[in-house]
Amino acid sequence: MxxxxxxxxxxxxxxxxxxxQSDYWLTVYRRTWRGSVITSxxxxxxxxxxxxxLLGGFIQVAPERLEGATSYLAFVAPGLVAAQSMQLVVGExxxxxxxxxxxNRIAFGMTATPLGPADVVNAHLGFLVxxxxxxxxxFLAVLAPFGVLTSPAGAVGAFxxxxxxxxxxxxxxxxxxxxxxxxxxxxxxxxxxxxPMFLFxxxxxxxxxxxxxxxxxxxxxxxxxxVDLTRMxxxxxxxxxxxxxxxxxxxxxxxxxxxxVVRRLTRRLGD
Amino acid sequence: MISAVGxxxxxxxxxxxxxxxxxxxxxxxxGFLGPNGAGKSSTMRMIAAVSPVTSGSLRILGRDPAEDGxxxxxxxxxxxxxxxxxxxxxxxxxxxxxxxYFGIPRSEVARRADELLEFVQLAERGKAKVESLSGGMKRRxxxxxxxxxxxxxxxxxxxxxxxxxxxxxxxxxxxFRLKQQGVTLVLTTHYMDEAEQLCDRLVVMDKGLIVAxxxxxxxxxxxxxxxxxxxxxxxxxxxALAAKVEDLGERVEVLPDRLLVYSDDGEEVIARVHERGLSxxxxxxxxSTLEDVFLxxxxxxxxx
Amino acid sequence: MATVPGVxxxxxxxxxxxxxxxxxxxxxxxxxxxxxxFLTGFLEPVFYLFSIGVGxxxxxxxxxxxxETIGYAAFVAPGMLAASAxxGAVLDSTFNFFFKLKFEKLYDQILATPMxxxxxxxxxxxxxxxxxxxxxxGFLGVMAGMGLVSSWWAxxxxxxxxxxxxxxxxxxxxxxxYMRSWQDFEYxxxxxxPMFLFxxxxxxxTAFPGVLRWLVExxxxxxxxxLCRELTTGALSWDSAVSVVYLVAMGVVGLLVARRRLDAxxxx
Numbered sequence: 001m002x003x004x005x006x007x008x009x010x011x012x013x014x015x016x017x018x019x020x021q022s023d024y025w026l027t028v029y030r031r032t033w034r035g036s037v038i039t040s041x042x043x044x045x046x047x048x049x050x051x052x053x054l055l056g057g058f059i060q061v062a063p064e065r066l067e068g069a070t071s072y073l074a075f076v077a078p079g080l081v082a083a084q085s086m087q088l089v090v091g092e093x094x095x096x097x098x099x100x101x102x103x104n105r106i107a108f109g110m111t112a113t114p115l116g117p118a119d120v121v122n123a124h125l126g127f128l129v130x131x132x133x134x135x136x137x138x139f140l141a142v143l144a145p146f147g148v149l150t151s152p153a154g155a156v157g158a159f160x161x162x163x164x165x166x167x168x169x170x171x172x173x174x175x176x177x178x179x180x181x182x183x184x185x186x187x188x189x190x191x192x193x194x195x196p197m198f199l200f201x202x203x204x205x206x207x208x209x210x211x212x213x214x215x216x217x218x219x220x221x222x223x224x225x226x227v228d229l230t231r232m233x234x235x236x237x238x239x240x241x242x243x244x245x246x247x248x249x250x251x252x253x254x255x256x257x258x259x260x261v262v263r264r265l266t267r268r269l270g271d
Numbered sequence: 272m273i274s275a276v277g278x279x280x281x282x283x284x285x286x287x288x289x290x291x292x293x294x295x296x297x298x299x300x301x302g303f304l305g306p307n308g309a310g311k312s313s314t315m316r317m318i319a320a321v322s323p324v325t326s327g328s329l330r331i332l333g334r335d336p337a338e339d340g341x342x343x344x345x346x347x348x349x350x351x352x353x354x355x356x357x358x359x360x361x362x363x364x365x366x367x368x369x370x371x372y373f374g375i376p377r378s379e380v381a382r383r384a385d386e387l388l389e390f391v392q393l394a395e396r397g398k399a400k401v402e403s404l405s406g407g408m409k410r411r412x413x414x415x416x417x418x419x420x421x422x423x424x425x426x427x428x429x430x431x432x433x434x435x436x437x438x439x440x441x442x443x444x445x446x447f448r449l450k451q452q453g454v455t456l457v458l459t460t461h462y463m464d465e466a467e468q469l470c471d472r473l474v475v476m477d478k479g480l481i482v483a484x485x486x487x488x489x490x491x492x493x494x495x496x497x498x499x500x501x502x503x504x505x506x507x508x509x510x511a512l513a514a515k516v517e518d519l520g521e522r523v524e525v526l527p528d529r530l531l532v533y534s535d536d537g538e539e540v541i542a543r544v545h546e547r548g549l550s551x552x553x554x555x556x557x558x559s560t561l562e563d564v565f566l567x568x569x570x571x572x573x574x575x
Numbered sequence: 576m577a578t579v580p581g582v583x584x585x586x587x588x589x590x591x592x593x594x595x596x597x598x599x600x601x602x603x604x605x606x607x608x609x610x611x612x613f614l615t616g617f618l619e620p621v622f623y624l625f626s627i628g629v630g631x632x633x634x635x636x637x638x639x640x641x642x643e644t645i646g647y648a649a650f651v652a653p654g655m656l657a658a659s660a661x662x663g664a665v666l667d668s669t670f671n672f673f674f675k676l677k678f679e680k681l682y683d684q685i686l687a688t689p690m691x692x693x694x695x696x697x698x699x700x701x702x703x704x705x706x707x708x709x710x711x712x713g714f715l716g717v718m719a720g721m722g723l724v725s726s727w728w729a730x731x732x733x734x735x736x737x738x739x740x741x742x743x744x745x746x747x748x749x750x751x752x753y754m755r756s757w758q759d760f761e762y763x764x765x766x767x768x769p770m771f772l773f774x775x776x777x778x779x780x781t782a783f784p785g786v787l788r789w790l791v792e793x794x795x796x797x798x799x800x801x802l803c804r805e806l807t808t809g810a811l812s813w814d815s816a817v818s819v820v821y822l823v824a825m826g827v828v829g830l831l832v833a834r835r836r837l838d839a840x841x842x843x
Contacts (some may be wrong), residue, residue, distance in 0.1 A: 046668035050772035108354035113372040114341035191615040
């Protein structure tokens with residue numbers, strides 16, 4: 001009897017398999033973009049106005065106390081850009097991922113087709129890159145008239161940094177979500193991880209204002225690396241050494257996180 | 272189409288499937304019958320090439336799922352036990368988006384989606400949200416979705432569980448038509464009537480093992496009598512009365528609410544019961560079903 | 576008179592107090608398993624206080640408030656106190672309330688018993704206030720420990736936060752009964768988020784010019800912040816009296832609307 005499937009069937013490439021989910025993500029985006037306008041675009045802008053412009057109006061200190069920024073607005077703006085990248089992806093890879101593996105179980109439906117767990121992750125990350133690019137692109141464009149971007153090249157560098165910051169947070173937390181049975185843990189991720197990082201990792205004030213122990217801790221967080229790299233680009237104070245450290249840290253996190261999430265999702269979808 | 276030898280699946284210490292041999296041929300409708308927890312769904316998920324085999328060999332469409340998962344899944348239609356529909360998309364978008372996962376061009380997938388909505392009688396609900404569908408409609412949509420890639424092999428895990436009788440008949444009718452079109456069907460069920468209606472051949476599973484195999488008729492002939500007399504007595508009397516009717520049939524089963532006397536002539540049994548001065552509250556003579564086969568093989572009922 | 580066994584005699588409906596107690600107990604049970612969520616809920620305003628009040632505060636000298644000069648942390652702290660009372664109440668009365676109303680169908684279940692819609696509204700409100708009160712108490716303790724409280728009036732800040740919670744919970748509960756899907760909750764953040772940032776929480780209202788300033792002064796969070804700040808600093812003015820009237824009215828109206836709407840939604 002002839003075999004049911006030909007012995008050699010051309011295997012679609014990883015890109016092709018990820019691209020097949022473009023319709024899915026497009027449909028999701030069409031449904032949710034309206035709601036995301038407030039959290040992705042308005043919230044960061046309001047923070048810039050409240051903290052940078054209005055509160056900043058009460059802050060008159062020398063640039064050396066603001067890591068070289070000539071105004072508090074110029075100091076806080078890159079911090080808010082990087083923090084926004086973090087919050088954007090964390091929002092996308094917590095409850096939505098839980099939904100895909102637990103509530104509506106869409107990921108199970110996806111992998112009943114030629115797609116595998118890695119393809120699901122790839123497409124999802126692709127969607128995040130799109131979200132990061134649009135959100136931080138718009139954010140940086142809005143900041144430009146405030147005069148907080150010192151050079152076009154710096155703006156591009158800051159923009160690319162956001163993709164990296166986003167992926168560095170996305171992959172490990174996606175991995176966490178993929179294997180999680182109970183979503184209550186997310187409350188802890190936000191309350192003990194994301195919010196403290198948002199507030200203490202150098203976005204709002206120089207980490208040097210913290211006590212030495214807390215300062216060291218802050219310098220170990222991924223957000224600090226993201227904030228500092230973004231700030232170097234927007235202030236035009238790029239230094240090769242520290243920049244490479246930031247880059248290496250964020251790349252390692254994104255890469256290791258990726259390996260972990262593929263493994264965790266494969267296991268979750270396999271039982 | 273499917274060939275399994277010594278197939279096992281373990282989750283930690285728990286062995287859901289404990290070594291089964293299965294052979295499914297092209298064009299047939301094959302069933303896994305058994306109660307909840309018999310290992311049917313685990314078996315189905317291994318066949319669907321999404322759950323790794325713990326040990327034993329499994330070939331689907333002549334290929335090893337561990338190596339050729341994507342190629343196998345490209346030819347499968349899967350209708351899981353729990354609906355995995357996207358509840359936030361419209362009915363039609365569920366089909367279109369799913370079809371795209373197979374790499375089917377957009378225009379083609381749109382055409383098929385309309386065809387399939389027609390086929391499962393949901394054409395006028397295309398723009399509705401999935402949330403607004405009834406249980407039966409969701410099930411039909413899941414089946415339509417599983418057909419979007421024109422599969423050679425359709426896997427249905429408990430296709431009609433939780434549906435009302437009318438919805439079940441609509442669904443069975445659709446599955447019949449697919450079978451006539453030459454689609455190989457593999458389904459699990461814990462409803463014996465469903466197995467009898469749809470399956471050419473089936474295996475009875477219990478506690479992770481296959482306890483019998485054959486066509487529904489073969490199984491009934493081999494493991495039960497032609498007819499069954501059901502006797503209902505007062506509450507609590509069944510256990511005691513079983514001994515008094517034991518010799519009237521080949522076998523007697525005591526259920527909480529009735530006695531089952533297995534015999535080729537049920538009317539005869541009833542007559543003899545009355546001759547002995549016993550007066551059941553209710554009597555019924557019926558043909559043997561797979562339920563009886565299961566009771567015989569495992570000592571338990573299918574649906575409890 | 577013979578009684579049928581197994582059929583209870585008609586019982587009077589539970590008193591308002593008993594009904595509230597039952598709902599409080601139910602919520603306590605549901606939270607007990609996730610005690611760490613209860614515990615960590617306290618942290619957010621504290622983090623904000625340390626970050627903005629202390630960290631950013633090092634870059635700011637001091638503000639003048641009602642004629643008194645106060646440090647930046649002492650300025651921000653009552654703002655966070657009021658804002659967290661708002662956030663907690665809004666979260667309970669929108670997101671959690673909607674989940675129970677539309678998804679968990681908890682209230683359908685409760686109303687199949689002698690309990691009434693008013694019992695439900697009152698019970699949920701009581702829970703929200705209890706939770707908020709515990710957080711406020713803790714936060715005031717932190718403020719006192721950091722030396723950010725400068726008057727005995729501060730004792731009244733605790734009941735003030737309960738009033739803030741009552742006002743926001745009542746209004747939010749009423750709005751929630753009009754919500755159709757989760758998407759509608761974006762409007763909630765559209766209201767609370769700008770209030771959190773602009774209602775004189777982080778900087779004096781004098782930062783706003785003319786009309787904008789009036790607008791800010793009319794927001795419920797501004798009224799709440801001013802009330803808390805006047806109490807913790809002891810620099811009281813008629814503003815606080817305005818705030819109290821404003822917040823009481825907001826809560827009462829909200830609760831009445833919520834009750835009417837619940838009757839319409841659940842008792843059909």
